[in-house]
Amino acid sequence: MATLCESFTLCGLGPSGGVGTGGGLLALEPGPEPDHVLLTDRGRTATLFKVSDQKPLGCWSVKHGQILTCPVVCNFETHEYVAVHDDKVLRIWKNKDINLDKVFKATLSADVYRIHSQPSGGPLVLFKGGGVRTLDALLEAPQQEIENIISDEVIKWSEAFMEGEQPVLIFATEKDGDFFVYVQKLKVNSLHKYKLEQQESSKPLSFTAHIKNHVITLLCLYSNDSVYKVLIHLRQNTEEEEQILAKSLILKLSVSGSALKGTSFVVLDKDHIAVLGSLTASGEESKECLTIWNTKFQTLQTSKELPLGTSGQLWCYEEKFFFTHGKVLTVMMYKCETSSLAAAVGKLKGSQTPDVSSFVNWNTLGDGEQVDSFQSQQSVALKSESRMTLRSKRNVAKVQPETLSVGQLLLNLKDASTSTFEDELKRLVSKAHTPDFQATIGCVVTALINRCKANPKYYPGNLLLQIVKTRDLSYSLCPDLMAVALEKKDVYLLQTCLQRFPDIPEEMTYACLKAFLSISETCLQRIDVNLESVISYIDVEFNDKGVKTEIVENGFSAEMEQDTQDSKTTNKTHPTTGGVFCPVGPQKAALLNAVLHSAYSETFLLPHLKNLPAQQAVLFLRYLYYLYVKCSEKINSALPGMSSPTVNQIMDWMCLLLDAHFTVMVMLPEAKKLLSELHKFVRAQVRFYSELNKIEGSLQELQRLNHQKDPQTYSIEVLEII
Structure with missing residues (x-):
């Protein structure tokens, strides 16, 4: 889930801070403390703000006739501020300084492009000629x-x-339409030059990068409304003076025919990026907006229209976006939760974003309409084409399926027989992966679901489960x-979806839980479900379908355990030695375990x-209590078996x-x-672990003595614990 939260104005902007190209700020940098930012305008002034209070903490200006040419940064080691004005003049000052004419000044021998400051x-x-020095x-x-170093090249980003x-x-340069990337490691004085693979009729507009495990991941926003990824390995040894960097497409900024002309973007986490740009659709006026995309699922998650316009600049610090909106600097908070992607997508309908859909809606298509799929160079979304008159359905059928787009193929199969329909969809699913492959699979599933809705007697459960x-x-x-699976009471498909889908909304998770608890054990015995999560701790006797377990005492008295009552909906069960039995059968237990594993937000x-x-x-609480007792048998943090619930999941639920x-x-x-028994058991567990804490030191001493002595002959040792 990714959501845009409330926004507020941090400050007004001067005449040079307006919208459009050449407007905005020189830069926004993190301040010396959390919640502090340094704002440098396109003129003479730098200001330190406390974001939460929306007030300036300090403001410094160079004198008239001078201009700040490099953004002000904070030296986190000395808590001083560093700036460059008029390209070569270096200034360093502290919070208490007011007049910059009286602070430290040094004139450098070359023009400075940017100063980068790291917390550690x-x-x-970085100089405009490509040279790098520490301060x-x-x-x-x-x-x-x-x-x-770079002669006629111009630095575009660093x-x-x-x-x-x-x-x-790392910095990127441009010369005669070619783009180059330089990576310099200062301590070993190592400089590598790379050339970006050219993209036909498009060029990079913005860059961002991060490093992990000695690999730099460079993301490039191109003018063809696409985001590409480039990997640069720092530890590779090569004799080549100029390597070609291959890039791979990770996201197409297009939804249902509307393309986002991005101007800047930032990485939020491993699966999310934010893009600021103009959303354009044919025949409509472009609208500037801030968007969040999921790169893993190729999904637009949320969007916010900015009617007053922006300068095209976007910064992100401490889960807050900073961008100009009209004549003010706006701060907008956001949240990214992997578990709630679908909830965020569902909220798009209520936001100010265009009404978009990535799938074919057969209810809105007439016989004279076609659906065209933007292929790998265009988009993963499907849109309705302008009305075209088809000569006849027979002529359409003569077109080879390989030449049809996904949307056209699905439209032609609308009235096909069930066997032909499923065979064509299976062939479509079995195709090799393409950039829009996930959207294609989504279209196939949507086509199957639409046919189920049109014909209540039709339900391809096996095909859906296979996909x-x-x-x-x-x-x-x-x-x-999942809504159709609930209607058809296909609990096996629901269980599989709960185990595999990372973005199920909480409303659907609750609906599955309620359905699993309400279905009878007799009905479940006739249904195949995945029992991997229960077979390791529930002994299933196929003769009487009973459930047997054995509880070993773990530091608490068996006298404190009392027999719990069986639920009316459960089968015959066998009590354990501790008096606690599984209140549900293995099939229902496996379904409930799938719910316990699903991601959710408590709110x-x-x-x-x-x-x-x-x-x-x-009944659900009784089952959770049973799982908690099972986890306490051998002091394990999780039950044995695959996909079994952990103690944390059990306690959270x-x-x-x-x-x-x-x-x-x-x-x-x-x-x-039941609550009384649960209270007694938890209290006994607390007392048991408290006793263990008392002998922790003695056990550590025994372990130390055991490592010190390694007798070579047989011996009997007596250790006295005082």
Whole structure:
């Protein structure tokens, strides 16, 4: 889930800070403390702001006739501020300084492009000729000669990182339409030059990068509304003077015929990027907006229209966006949660973004309409083409399927027989991966679901299950799939979706939980479900379908355990030696485990859990209590087996369920007894671990003595613990 939250104005902008090209700010940099930012305008002034208070903490200006040509940065080691005005004049000052004419000044021998400051290292100075120096080295000899590395090339972007203790600086240049990337490691004085692979009829507009495991990931926003990824390995040894960097497409900024002309972008996490630009559609006026995209699922998650216009600049610090909007600098907070992607996509309908859909909607297509799919060079989204008159359906059928787009093929199959329909979809799914492959799979599933809705007797459960099991799908790619599975009571498909979809909304998770708890054990015995998560701790006897377990005492008295009552909906069960039995059969236990493993947000799930019927809530709590006892058998943090619930998952769901139903449960006799048993068991566990803590030191001493002595002959040792 990715959402744009509330926004506020940080400050107004001067005449040079307006919208459009050449407007905006010179830069925005992090300040010396959290919640502080340094704002440098396109003139003489730099201002330190405390964001949460929306007030300036300090403001410094160079005198008339001078101009700041390099953004002000903070030296995190000395808590000083560093700036360059008139290309060569270096200034350094502290918070208490007011007049910049009286602070430290040094004139350098070459023009400065940018100063980069890292929290764990000193500032790095990048010159317009490509030379790099540390600030300390420059202060020792300000007039030292700076080499010219890039000759006629012009620097377009730069960034600095720390790889362990090694500072690394990367910058991109342009010359005659060709773009180059330089990577310099200062401590070893290593410089590598690369050339970006050319893209036909497009060029990079913006760059961003991050480093991990000695690999720089460079992301490039191109003018063809695409984002590409380039990998640069720092540890490779090569004799080539200029390597060609291959790039791969990770995102197409296009949705249902509307293309986003991005101007700048930032990386939020491994799966999300934010893009600022203009959303354009044929025949409509372009609208500037801020968008968040999921690169893994090729999905636009949320968008915010900016009617007053922007300067095309975007910064991101501490989960806050900073951008100009009209004549002010706006701060907008955001949240990214991998577990709630679909919830964010669903909220697009209520936002100010265009009404978009990545799938064919057969209810809105006439016989004279075609659907065209933007292929790998265009988009993953499908759109309706302008009306075209087809000569006849027979002529359409003569077209080879390989030449048809996905949308056209699905439209032609609308009235096909069931066998032909499924055969063609299977062939489509089995094709090799393409940049729009996930959207194609989403279209296939949507086509199947639409046919199910049109014909209630038709339900290709096996085909849907096969697609979900073998393909990297998400809830947002086929939002109606689980709803239809609920209607058909296909619990096996629901279980598989819960295990594989990372973005199921909390409302659907609750609907699955309620369905699993309400279905009878007799009905479940006739249904195939995946029992991998339960077979390791529930012994299934196929003769009487009973459930047997054995609880080993773990530091608590068996006298404190009392027999719990069986639920009316469960089969015959066998009590354990500790008096705790599994209240549900293995099939229902496996389904409930899938719910326990699903991702959720407490804020969104709790309101739905309050609607769970009391008897089902008690049954679910009884099962959670059983799982907790099982985890405590051998002091394990998780139950044995594949995809079994962990202690943290069990306790989180138990607390969430009690928060939702505590006032009801204390009024029910069977629930009151269960709560009492749960309280006694938890109290016994706390007492048991408290006793273990008392002998922790003695056990560590025994372990130390055991390592010191290694007797070569047989011996009997007596250790006395005092």
